Amino acid sequence: MTKPESIQKSATPPGNRPVEVFAVYGVEPEVQAYAMAKYSRSALSMKESLKEITSQKAEKFLNTFYFQYGHRSIADLAHIALAIEKLSILAAIAVADEQRWDGQERSTRYQDFKKSGYFAPDFGGDEQARTLYRNTMDGLFEVYDALSQRTYEYLADITPRPEQMKPDAYERTVRARAFDISRYLLPLGTNTSLGEIVNARTLESQVAHLLSHTHEEIRHLGELLKEAALSPAYNVNREGLEELVTEIRAIS
DSSP states (O other), X not given: OOOHHHHHHHTSXXXXXXXXXXXXXXXXXXXXXXXXXXXXXXXXXXXXXXXXXXXXXHHHHXXXXXXXXXXXXXXXXXEEEEEEEEEEHHHHHHHHOXXXXXXXXXOTTTSOOTTSOBOOOOOTTOXXXXXXXXXXXXXXXXXXXXXXXXXXHHHHHHSXXXXXXXXXXXXXXXXXXXXXXHGGGSXXXXXXXXXXXXXXXXXXXXXXXXXXXXXXXXXXXXXXXXXXXXXXXXXXXXXXXXXXXXXXXXHO
């Protein structure tokens, strides 16, 4: 009769390996999506998959399974970071109007927008409408600037700086409170900036939504987002790498 101890010993999985968790960096979104999708049909590790996948293979895979077969969840695995600058607050609202959106917009509560500028629509030959629009926008910014400064002075006058607070921190805090009051004068045409990190499926939905908008500025923004997603991404290390290549060529 087999002893209980031997039964317990034989039930232990041989060669038990610890769980491995690691972050992945420096991989193009479509390649990353392909590598993660391979978990479904392949026993290869992520590191092994990434070594054998090329951009061409990833493109072919996504064209087949995403576009032809309709496996939309694959696009959830490709995340893209996008910076959108000098768009109107109205356009920023349209961009953020996405259920699965993750991003951050420039804050009217903490920043001075007096020099941000504003979006000017195309009025065609209607010079009267163009003049009225510009005068109205310029007037709102003038009042915003004046109210921000006067509110800051008033708040600083009635709120002494705590001894433990540094002067620059005190000024930032009081000015932020002043901007929080005056920001309601900023028109929706005010220029702002935002950043977003979205997966490819959300981006597809977002671009389609923007392209069908009633406002020309927002439709154009949809075109720009689409173009940015299809173009080479900005690489903050590119300049340094180019200098390194030049130095290597000089000594080789």
